[in-house]
């Protein structure tokens with residue numbers, strides 16, 4: 600039987616790591632999610648098929664990771680998670696939302712472009728690939744209009 604007073608973080612971290620492993624070639628371990636969830640600046644928005652983890656510092660926010668399980672894709676889940684987190688972060692005082700995305704991640708780039716993100720920087724060779732490296736694009740979205 601589950602103790603309702605027990606800390607739900609380890610179980611949640613394990614579930615997030617399992618979903619992350621379905622979405623990324625280099626998934627984060629449950630311990631990484633547990634560490635992030637223990638920080639007050641971390642925000643989690645989750646549904647059955649996916650989740651988004653964000654972090655707020657002063658008036659700037661960052662998407663730490665976004666994952667939708669393969670069978671749940673192309674149904675608007677990713678976009679809804681981004682929009683939900685964006686609105687919540689704006690309400691908490693964030694004026695800009697940043698993220699990093701691999702240049703070869705066409706699905707995520709299309710999602711972010713549709714959600715109003717624009718390129719503001721680039722980290723050359725940031726992500727390893729079997730055949731070499733690809734750049735990380737730094738994208739940002741203005742949240743002031745959502746507040």
Ligand SMILES: CC(C)(COP(=O)(O)OP(=O)(O)OC[C@H]1O[C@@H](n2cnc3c(N)ncnc32)[C@H](O)[C@@H]1OP(=O)(O)O)[C@@H](O)C(=O)NCCC(=O)NCCS
Nearest residue numbers: 622665666667672673674675676677678700706707709710
């Ligand atoms: C990127 C990801 C989160 C998208 O989730 P999703 O729930 O399938 O996205 P949505 O259904 O909300 O799609 C929103 C829009 O993004 C774009 N998009 C999403 N998947 C796409 C794909 N495979 N190819 C092209 N465009 C795509 C489309 O413009 C789409 O709108 P449309 O379906 O009306 O054409 C999902 O593919 C995923 O988890 N990928 C692996 C992890 C990852 O790359 N995370 C982001 C790291 S920065």
